[in-house]
Amino acid sequence: GQQLNQSPQSMFIQEGEDVSMNCTSSSIFNTWLWYKQEPGEGPVLLIALYKAGELTSNGRLTAQFGITRKDSFLNISASIPSDVGIYFCAGHYNNAGNMLTFGGGTRLMVKP
Amino acid sequence: DTGVSQNPRHKITKRGQNVTFRCDPISEHNRLYWYRQTLGQGPEFLTYFQNEAQLEKSRLLSDRFSAERPKGSFSTLEIQRTEQGDSAMYLCASSFPPPGKQFFGPGTRLTVL
Numbered sequence: 001g002q003q004l005n006q007s008p009q010s011m012f013i014q015e016g017e018d019v020s021m022n023c024t025s026s027s028i029f030n031t032w033l034w035y036k037q038e039p040g041e042g043p044v045l046l047i048a049l050y051k052a053g054e055l056t057s058n059g060r061l062t063a064q065f066g067i068t069r070k071d072s073f074l075n076i077s078a079s080i081p082s083d084v085g086i087y088f089c090a091g092h093y094n095n096a097g098n099m100l101t102f103g104g105g106t107r108l109m110v111k112p
Numbered sequence: 113d114t115g116v117s118q119n120p121r122h123k124i125t126k127r128g129q130n131v132t133f134r135c136d137p138i139s140e141h142n143r144l145y146w147y148r149q150t151l152g153q154g155p156e157f158l159t160y161f162q163n164e165a166q167l168e169k170s171r172l173l174s175d176r177f178s179a180e181r182p183k184g185s186f187s188t189l190e191i192q193r194t195e196q197g198d199s200a201m202y203l204c205a206s207s208f209p210p211p212g213k214q215f216f217g218p219g220t221r222l223t224v225l
Contacts, residue, residue, distance in 0.1 A: 004154075030212070031213070033212065033213065033214075035216070040218075040219075040221070041218050041219070042116075042118075042203050042216035042217050042218045043203070043216045044216070045213070045214070045215060048212065048213045050212075092212030097160065097168045098143065098145065098160045098162075098167070098207075099145070099157035099160065099170070100145075100147075100155075100157065100212065100214060102154030102155050103154055104154055105152075105153075105154055
């Protein structure tokens, strides 16, 4: 089945720094999504991408749908302590039903 | 708040007992999903409903698991004869076309002793 590899697995950064993380797949996707999850809560949708090459922003977050349709990137600018959490990428392929396939997550820690 | 809600938030049970979880989706969403998440992993798909019809089931959904969505509104997930390996966070999500853009509830944390 499809596998999503997310990297890095964890990051420990200083407040104010920019953050980059990425997700790669062995197969193509039609939709890429990025979620943030905090302890004891469900994932919260941050950004959805629908077209190869698409670049979308949500405040300090920017995500891109890779042109090969096999990867996606998330950048966070000027990190703040409340950015702490686990960031998951997820992919959807139209011919694979309605399930989302998730990566393993990137744990972000921000030092004030 | 009109987001996805799940009850209970936490459930502790003994091995062999049956448990049932409830999910109330966003009201205008006709699609509802169940996922399971174990510690340190991303969510894994279990099953999908469009309105009241269960259209997809993962091989992860063993015979001990059953899900329903009567009248196409809320959904229940029942686990019979629970095992310690069933301990996980059970997440519900809902969506409206286009497919893929799913909104998750807060989850039910199940601990099987």
